Amino acid sequence: MIREVVFDQSQAPAARAVLRKRLISGLGVGGFGLLVVGLGGWWFTAALGGMVHLGLLEFFRMAQFKGIRPATKTTLVACQLLLFTTQWSMQGGLPEAVASAVLPLSGAAICGWLLLQPVTGSIADIAASIFGLFYLGFLPSHWLSLRGLEDGLAITLSACLMIVATDIGSWAVGRRYGKRPLSPISPGKTIEGAIGGFLSAMLMGLICGQLMGWVLHGLPGLLLGALIALFALVGDLTESMMKRDAGVKDSGDVLPGHGGILDRIDSYLFTPAVVYYAIALCQPLLSK
Numbered sequence: 001m002i003r004e005v006v007f008d009q010s011q012a013p014a015a016r017a018v019l020r021k022r023l024i025s026g027l028g029v030g031g032f033g034l035l036v037v038g039l040g041g042w043w044f045t046a047a048l049g050g051m052v053h054l055g056l057l058e059f060f061r062m063a064q065f066k067g068i069r070p071a072t073k074t075t076l077v078a079c080q081l082l083l084f085t086t087q088w089s090m091q092g093g094l095p096e097a098v099a100s101a102v103l104p105l106s107g108a109a110i111c112g113w114l115l116l117q118p119v120t121g122s123i124a125d126i127a128a129s130i131f132g133l134f135y136l137g138f139l140p141s142h143w144l145s146l147r148g149l150e151d152g153l154a155i156t157l158s159a160c161l162m163i164v165a166t167d168i169g170s171w172a173v174g175r176r177y178g179k180r181p182l183s184p185i186s187p188g189k190t191i192e193g194a195i196g197g198f199l200s201a202m203l204m205g206l207i208c209g210q211l212m213g214w215v216l217h218g219l220p221g222l223l224l225g226a227l228i229a230l231f232a233l234v235g236d237l238t239e240s241m242m243k244r245d246a247g248v249k250d251s252g253d254v255l256p257g258h259g260g261i262l263d264r265i266d267s268y269l270f271t272p273a274v275v276y277y278a279i280a281l282c283q284p285l286l287s288k
Contacts, residue, residue: 029264030164037156040147045087048143052079054261055251056136062246063128069121070128074113078106079137086141090148103138135269142272149279151212158208158221159275162201162228163267169193169200186240194233201229224278231274232267239266 036047056079060072082102089099110129114121147156174193182189202225209221239262243251251260 058251165200165204166197170197201225235270
């Protein structure tokens with residue numbers, strides 16, 4: 001997520017350089033995301049798998065700073081298997097029950113791996129590994145499920161646009177009007193910025209709902225925008241909480257001006273599951 005940062009005049013040249021890097025890398029990531037979402041299928045799965053892999057390595061790096069020893073390799077493989085089977089089942093190559101079984105079986109495999117180590121795993125080792133599977137395996141797999149819905153391309157792109165609108169709205173409003181801190185977990189974020197993010201996402205949701213021909217002139221899109229803004233914020237603050245606990249400023253340094261992969265995709269982790277189940281439940285009513 002875009003950070004709300006206010007620079008004084010003495011920092012102006014450095015601030016412009018940072019913003020330039022952020023803009024260039026952000027546009028690059030956005031263009032790549034648009035391409036793979038448009039292609040869908042295995043292209044989307046492969047791209048998502050690459051981001052999940054890098055994000056999981058960053059997450060485990062933060063866990064290791066706390067002295068935790070997660071089942072890194074087993075969890076990395078399990079997350080890729082979860083994405084692979086999700087896509088394959090949607091294309092009819094696997095029964096849906098097989099894909100659904102991957103999550104509990106992977107959890108058992110992770111615990112088994114930790115049991116076999118020379119130094120038996122701790123509660124923290126198990127918790128970090130299972131959370132990694134959930135956080136960067138199960139949750140992101142819903143982007144594939146969302147893309148596989150009827151009108152999945154339009155819905156997936158709309159969800160991404162609402163997240164982008166949340167980021168830009170919170171950054172712009174927070175930078176201009178932000179005064180009251182939102183949470184001690186992330187001191188740079190403000191209540192005003194969060195409100196700006198909500199309003200921007202709701203406006204984008206309203207526009208997308210109208211373009212997709214949803215009932216009530218796109219009013220469901222307005223509600224979906226608010227839901228996405230909420231869970232994008234939860235995702236952002238969750239990653240900030242983990243970084244704060246690990247004592248790191250950024251999760252990594254893969255993206256110039258943005259930090260690590262997790263710093264860029266934190267808003268995109270909780271949202272797809274929420275959007276998928278909301279759309280799956282309400283889609284029969286949206287076009288009436």
